[in-house]
Amino acid sequence: MRNFSYKYLVTLLCLTSIAPATAADGNSIMDNGGSNPAAMACVSCHGSDGKGTPESGFPRLSGLPASYIAKQLHDFQAGRRENALMQPIASALTDEEISSVANAYAAQAKVNVAAASVDRPVQGTGAWIAQRGAWDRSIPECTSCHGPSGLGVGSAFPPLAGQSAIYLAAQLQAWKVKLAVADKKRHAKKQDLAARRNDPNGLMQHIAADLTDAEISAVAEYFAGIEVSDEPVDAAKLRLR
Ligand code: HEC
Numbered sequence: 001m002r003n004f005s006y007k008y009l010v011t012l013l014c015l016t017s018i019a020p021a022t023a024a025d026g027n028s029i030m031d032n033g034g035s036n037p038a039a040m041a042c043v044s045c046h047g048s049d050g051k052g053t054p055e056s057g058f059p060r061l062s063g064l065p066a067s068y069i070a071k072q073l074h075d076f077q078a079g080r081r082e083n084a085l086m087q088p089i090a091s092a093l094t095d096e097e098i099s100s101v102a103n104a105y106a107a108q109a110k111v112n113v114a115a116a117s118v119d120r121p122v123q124g125t126g127a128w129i130a131q132r133g134a135w136d137r138s139i140p141e142c143t144s145c146h147g148p149s150g151l152g153v154g155s156a157f158p159p160l161a162g163q164s165a166i167y168l169a170a171q172l173q174a175w176k177v178k179l180a181v182a183d184k185k186r187h188a189k190k191q192d193l194a195a196r197r198n199d200p201n202g203l204m205q206h207i208a209a210d211l212t213d214a215e216i217s218a219v220a221e222y223f224a225g226i227e228v229s230d231e232p233v234d235a236a237k238l239r240l241r
């Protein structure tokens with residue numbers, strides 16, 4: 001079902017692709033794609049405002065840190081992050097194009113949240129995992145790294161607030177060990193079997209591995225459901241506490 005709709009979408013996008021950009025201009029890459037036609041226009045999936053297509057699981061890129069975006073594109077190229085749609089697109093971008101498009105997305109609006117809720121989270125909910133963690137399984141609260149409201153911290157910890165729930169859950173699942181058993185021989189270590197294995201020091205792999213599927217859905221829904229605001233974000237909020 002999922003594969004079918006992806007293939008359909010890719011065919012559709014190929015049929016409607018626009019003339020490639022000449023120089024590595026980040027905004028032009030978003031709108032028209034890279035110099036290699038396989039690097040399709042980012043806006044077709046990530047939205048004309050860069051805010052993603054949450055119901056399709058296409059993530060928001062607007063306002064993500066430039067070095068985080070560039071890292072992800074290099075990780076797709078190297079296969080440290082596996083995804084049937086993004087790997088061919090990232091592989092078709094030059095290093096120069098990656099840096100331009102990453103800077104162009106970083107210059108777009110960062111996610112901001114409406115006044116933070118001060119309610120004490122209820123144990124067993126997504127809000128509880130986000131704000132309290134599950135220390136019985138050595139899972140720290142997500143906000144300790146992703147910022148108090150999930151707005152992200154510095155350039156290494158991406159925002160989770162306002163991101164697509166489908167996308168967030170898919171990433172947590174991708175960090176769980178899940179490649180086919182037949183592939184096991186190729187991989188020396190257990191963590192090499194995960195579809196996403198690009199996190200520094202295995203920080204996220206350790207966390208995802210110990211979350212249940214129900215907890216993954218709940219915490220993804222929680223961050224996706226945080227009410228976002230169109231007011232510009234105060235940069236002081238994006239630093240470590
Ligand atoms: C055909 C749809 C499609 C197009 C076109 C597309 N993307 Fe994506 N993109 C995706 C999907 C799906 C994901 C989520 C992949 C995953 O689950 O790992 C994604 C993820 C990403 C991520 C990771 C975001 C994060 O928070 O880690 C980056 C960065 C990205 N895309 C950049 C781009 C750029 C730059 C372009 C244009 C050159 C582009 N994408 C074009 C579908 C697309």
Ligand code: HEC
Nearest residue numbers: 140141142145156157158168171172198199200203204219
């Ligand atoms: C110890 C620090 C740390 C903690 C705690 C942490 N994360 Fe992360 N998380 C990271 C880092 C670092 C990355 C970026 C990895 C990379 O470079 O791809 C990340 C990335 C993610 C992503 C991918 C975002 C994207 O745009 O692709 C998701 C989803 C995520 N974390 C969810 C969670 C959840 C849910 C929790 C709490 C259960 C959590 N994280 C707790 C460090 C942390």
